[in-house]
Amino acid sequence: MVLAENGHDVRLWTHHQDQADEMIATGKNARYLPDLQLPKNISITSDLALALEGAELINFVVPTKAMRQVASQVLAVFQEAGVTNLPILMHASKGLEQGSHLRISQILEDVFSPLGEAKVVVLSGPSHAEEVAQHDITAITAAGTDQVACDFVQEVFMNDYFRVYTNPDIIGVELGGSLKNIIALGAGALVGAGFGDNAKAALLTRGLAEITRLGVTMGANPLTFMGLSGVGDLVVTATSVHSRNWRAGQQIGQGQSVEEVEAHMGMVVEGLATAVSAYELAQEKGVEMPITQAIYLVIKEGLSIKEVVTALMTRERKGELQFEDNLADLF
Numbered sequence: 356m357v358l359a360e361n362g363h364d365v366r367l368w369t370h371h372q373d374q375a376d377e378m379i380a381t382g383k384n385a386r387y388l389p390d391l392q393l394p395k396n397i398s399i400t401s402d403l404a405l406a407l408e409g410a411e412l413i414n415f416v417v418p419t420k421a422m423r424q425v426a427s428q429v430l431a432v433f434q435e436a437g438v439t440n441l442p443i444l445m446h447a448s449k450g451l452e453q454g455s456h457l458r459i460s461q462i463l464e465d466v467f468s469p470l471g472e473a474k475v476v477v478l479s480g481p482s483h484a485e486e487v488a489q490h491d492i493t494a495i496t497a498a499g500t501d502q503v504a505c506d507f508v509q510e511v512f513m514n515d516y517f518r519v520y521t522n523p524d525i526i527g528v529e530l531g532g533s534l535k536n537i538i539a540l541g542a543g544a545l546v547g548a549g550f551g552d553n554a555k556a557a558l559l560t561r562g563l564a565e566i567t568r569l570g571v572t573m574g575a576n577p578l579t580f581m582g583l584s585g586v587g588d589l590v591v592t593a594t595s596v597h598s599r600n601w602r603a604g605q606q607i608g609q610g611q612s613v614e615e616v617e618a619h620m621g622m623v624v625e626g627l628a629t630a631v632s633a634y635e636l637a638q639e640k641g642v643e644m645p646i647t648q649a650i651y652l653v654i655k656e657g658l659s660i661k662e663v664v665t666a667l668m669t670r671e672r673k674g675e676l677q678f679e680d681n682l683a684d685l686f
């Protein structure tokens with residue numbers, strides 16, 4: 356909707372034929388934004404080849420677990436059509452691939468490698484779709500290693516209610532957006548289990564510390580985690596009624612099973628799968644992520660929120676900074 360309102364021709368592809376038919380007939384997206392009329396310059400189709408023809412920019416926004424499959428479908432269309440010059444590939448999804456622990460830009464680079472080096476940009480930051488669609492003020496980050504591609508994404512998306520900053524640190528931006536969902540689940544779980552504001556503040560702060568710890572190990576700039584895609588997205592997801600991750604956490608904190616919560620949400624709760632991937636990645640890299648581990652134990656071993664909170668609070672004593680730290684060495 357932002358792109359269309361900025362005057363660009365947009366093609367919206369869905370794999371559900373009946374959803375496409377309904378949107379074409381009514382001009383509305385009843386399942387996601389029932390109260391809003393879609394701009395007229397969005398054409399809707401379930402024909403992928405039609406959606407892709409001549410596109411300058413492709414935006415992938417399927418759940419992480421569907422990303423490789425959908426990207427492979429796009430590759431097949433390009434190969435069939437004899438495309439040799441890839442358009443800019445962007446995505447706005449948040450997660451790590453199960454098993455490989457790849458970031459989404461890495462999945463896209465991998466899938467499209469038969470056609471050369473893909474220019475991938477991620478658009479990530481504190482941005483719930485419901486509010487953007489109503490023109491509420493949003494500021495967000497376009498990150499990638501190709502500056503021209505990032506500038507292009509910034510240019511086409513920016514307007515007076517949607518402000519885009521560029522950032523060359525795609526590792527940090529993707530990891531910030533993915534890992535904050537684990538902490539948002541935890542924040543909801545604390546509320547569900549009856550804990551208060553002090554607990555929430557402690558969780559967000561120590562959550563950001565462990566996100567940064569893994570991020571820096573993976574090659575990110577620590578300052579990215581202080582930005583929109585780091586602390587910004589953490590705050591919005593861990594405090595908003597729109598957040599699926601927060602709501603899922605709250606229900607788990609109230610005693611519902613993970614399976615029940617996931618089945619009833621009707622939309623992806625990325626933090627559940629990301630907690631497992633991030634825990635495995637942290638183990639592999641030898642990075643301490645106690646909150647991620649706690650959420651992992653709730654998901655995989657069925658521990659209760661109260662049990663993991665007690666375990667977190669009674670861990671060995673730590674320093675927030677070390678007495679021997681030299682500030683100049685920290686970054």
Ligand SMILES: NC(=O)C1=CN([C@@H]2O[C@H](COP(=O)(O)OP(=O)(O)OC[C@H]3O[C@@H](n4cnc5c(N)ncnc54)[C@H](O)[C@@H]3O)[C@@H](O)[C@H]2O)C=CC1
Pocket residue numbers: 369370416417418419421424425447448449450482483484485621622623625
């Ligand atoms: N909803 C939001 O406000 C935001 C969502 N995101 C991220 O965007 C991604 C998608 O989120 P949502 O749109 O909210 O999730 P969603 O669960 O509503 O799914 C998005 C769309 O993907 C389609 N889809 C699912 N599996 C598919 C497959 N195998 N092939 C083709 N299409 C498939 C669904 O039918 C749906 O239309 C997630 O990674 C999420 O973290 C990021 C920022 C904000």
Ligand SMILES: O=C(CO)COP(=O)(O)O
Pocket residue numbers: 449480481482483536539588591592597598599600601623624625
């Ligand atoms: O990433 C998001 C907002 O920036 C969306 O969060 P949820 O997936 O928790 O709804």
